[in-house]
Amino acid sequence: MLSKRHLIGLFAGLVLSASGAVAQEKTKIKFTLDWKYQGIHAFVFWAADKGYFANEGLDVEIDQGTGSAATVTRIVSGTYDAGLGDVNAIIQYAGTKPGDQPKMVYMLYNTAPFALIVKNSSPIKTLKDMEGRSMGTPPGGATGQLFPALAKLNGVDASKVSITNMAPNLQEQMLMNGQVDSSAIFSVTSYINLVGMKVDPDKDIRWFYFSDLGVDLYSNGVMVSAKLLAEKPKAVAGLVKALNRALIESAADPDAAIAGMMKVEPLMNAALEKQRLTYAFRQHFVTKETDENGMGDIKDDRMARSIKLLVDTYNLPNTPKVSDIFDRSAMPPKSERILKLAK
Structure with missing residues (x-):
């Protein structure tokens, strides 16, 4: 029979083993x-490879997306806890089903990359010329979903624009082949894709940037489910801390960032993807506003104007507050969110 001393030692060992498992x-x-x-x-993969997620006690599984607006439905459905997606899709969701929407906890695109593109030879020279023409967009694409807001502000009858749904990887190809008259795109995606197709995006393409036509919106950032934010705020803070550090580095x-990305998808064109990354930083991520507030944050009055624009455009039954859409409680201090671009 085991002695009392042996039993105490065995019990202590089991307790230590169990506590170690919990800690891990x-x-x-x-x-x-x-x-x-x-x-x-x-x-995102930099944060994983460098162990930043693990350091925050997180086990993060990363999947590809199907559109920045689709991220909202993926999170609301419970399939995902967090992701990169469009804040304007959160506003639209909260305007119809308040309470269930994810919250943005870190803004990436301080200026939105929403644009319509047409071939330079196209008869579409103004936005009004879109009437009677076709527009290609992926079903989950934020730009296509926001087209009615652009149209309303610019006196265009959106009902006179026919929509052609397409796979994300076919947007530029179908435009250049004449299968659609225009395409609703993200500039960071299409600009570099066109370069890869040997198309000069500055000479061969006409661009209609939403931000130049009265639609001054924020765009994609890190969003989390309402459940995760309420039940595990420490995990959300850890997620944001890890991603912020990785973004700045x-x-x-x-x-080095692209070298890490090539391990994830070896078939990428490293030179083009580096150009895409630096384009996004210089054109959309880093602005005078981020220089003032640091990466990840927003200006509440600007967000309030965005909410009003979308509520008015889509006749949403509810008007969300800024706090219903954006939560900065998980962000690191501003001193840790200062981004310096590589020269």
Whole structure:
């Protein structure tokens, strides 16, 4: 029979083993990207490779996306806990089903990459010329979903524009082949894709940027489910901390960032994806506003104007508050969110 001393020792060992298992258990987070793998996603995998998620007690599973607006439905359905997606899709969801919407906890695109593109030879020279023409867009694409807001502000009858749904990877190809008259795109995706197709995006393509036509919106960032934010705020803070650090380090060393991304998707064109990453940083991520507030944050009055624009455009039954859409409680201090671009 075991002695009392042996029993005490055995019990102590079991307690230590159990406490060690609890200490090692990490919070699992299913994370969806906004699109198929691209260079702009390098910072997410940088956070994983460098152990930043693990350091915060997180086990993050990363999947490709199908559109930045689709991220909202993926999270609301419970399939994903967090991801990269469009804040305007959160506004639209909260305007119809308040309470269930995800919340943005870190803004990436301080200026939105929403644009319509047409061939330079196209008869579409003004937005009004879109009437009677076709527009291609992926079903989950935020740009296509926001077209009615652009149309309303610019006196265009959106009902006179026929919509052609297409796979994300066919947008530029179908435009150049004449299968659609225009395409509703993300500039960071299409600009570099066109370069890869040997098309000069500055000379061969006419661009209608939403931001130049009265639609001054924020765009994609890190969003989390309402459940995760309420029940595990420490995990959300850890997720944001890891991604923020990775983003800043990726900006400082884009070659290393893309090298890491190539391990995820070896078939990528490294040179094009580096160009895409640096384009996103310079054109959309880093602005005078981020210089003032740091990466990830927003201006509440600007967000309130965006909410009003979307509520008015889509006749939403509810008007969300800024706090219903954006939560900055998980963000690191501003001193840790200052981004310096590589020269």
